[in-house]
Amino acid sequence: MDMAKSLILCTALAACLTLAAAGWSQGTATFYGGPDGSDTMGGACGYDNLYNAGYGVLNAALSQTLFNDGASCGQCYLITCDGSRQGGQYCKPGTSITVSATNLCPPNYALPNGGWCGPGRPHFDMSQPAFENIGIAQAGIIPVQYQRVQCKRSGGVRFSIAGSNYFLLVNIQNLGGSGSVGAAWVKGEKTGWIQMSRNWGANWQALAGLVNQGLSFAVTSTGGQYIQFLNVAPGWWQFGQTFTNNYQNFAY
Incomplete structure (x- = not known):
């Protein structure tokens, strides 16, 4: 066997x-x-x-x-x-x-x-x-x-937004599969995909002014799975809010 x-x-x-x-x-x-x-x-x-x-x-x-x-x-x-x-x-x-x-x-x-x-x-x-x-x-x-x-999570990946008018800080939470973030990107309604970098812990940053733009995110887990999370935050989002699409999550 x-x-x-x-x-x-x-x-x-x-x-x-x-x-x-x-x-x-x-x-x-x-x-x-x-x-x-x-x-x-x-x-x-x-x-x-x-x-x-x-x-x-x-x-x-x-x-x-x-x-x-x-x-x-x-x-x-x-x-x-x-x-x-x-x-x-x-x-x-x-x-x-x-x-x-x-x-x-x-x-x-x-x-x-x-x-x-x-x-x-x-x-x-x-x-x-x-x-x-x-x-x-x-x-x-x-x-x-x-x-x-492997992590088993309920619901989708969560994006908690902080920062300032020209600096976006996103805490990426509730990943299934490997559980951790290997790479991340953000996209505003008026931009292409912007590479993010780890600031500290599970916080990822982008040096970009994205206020008043709807936001999409892309994440590669440390297991190697890549997912785009489109239209996660509407254009009226505020710093301190958390958004999720409720169903997209990682298998590995």
Whole structure:
């Protein structure tokens, strides 16, 4: 039986871990944000209210190594507690959770080597509700195994608009598939396609005056899928508004 068929027939996490062992990496996890995860809203990806942006409470701040200067914003990770390593007694066996990357866990240089989120360390600072799916909160920190997985989102890709009369800043949210943006463009009613660049997190910028023009967007996901989102924002759009076409999203 080939590997693909074996994976399809997996019915238990333990079996899947055995078959896909090469796809798993070791890391660690802590939690923040309180029992309801409310303090995880906002963050270094710029998503603000994570419910409105499509991510909800099952989220995590990534260490510097995983965050990749914001290129990982929106990506999804399947995480399970690793009972075979030190601290594994605090695992909840046979459980796993998928989280979305929505924030940065920065190094703390008051601690040796920058602490758990220091350079070179793959670490997830998860919302407490996500953490408690796989580990006991009293532990504070647990060893984990993780792998990046496809994201499943509800509704279409969202475009939250900020900036000024001659500068457009767009936070691109709720991507399915690979979950993150590899490249982006914007088009006004009176312009051609304008290449955007990453400003910070999931915010993409264009040095263009597009006020009072209807806007279309084009996005290439980090999985390589290219989609044009035509006539997303009408000509009367205002800074601070978010627009979506409600159905177009990424498969990879």
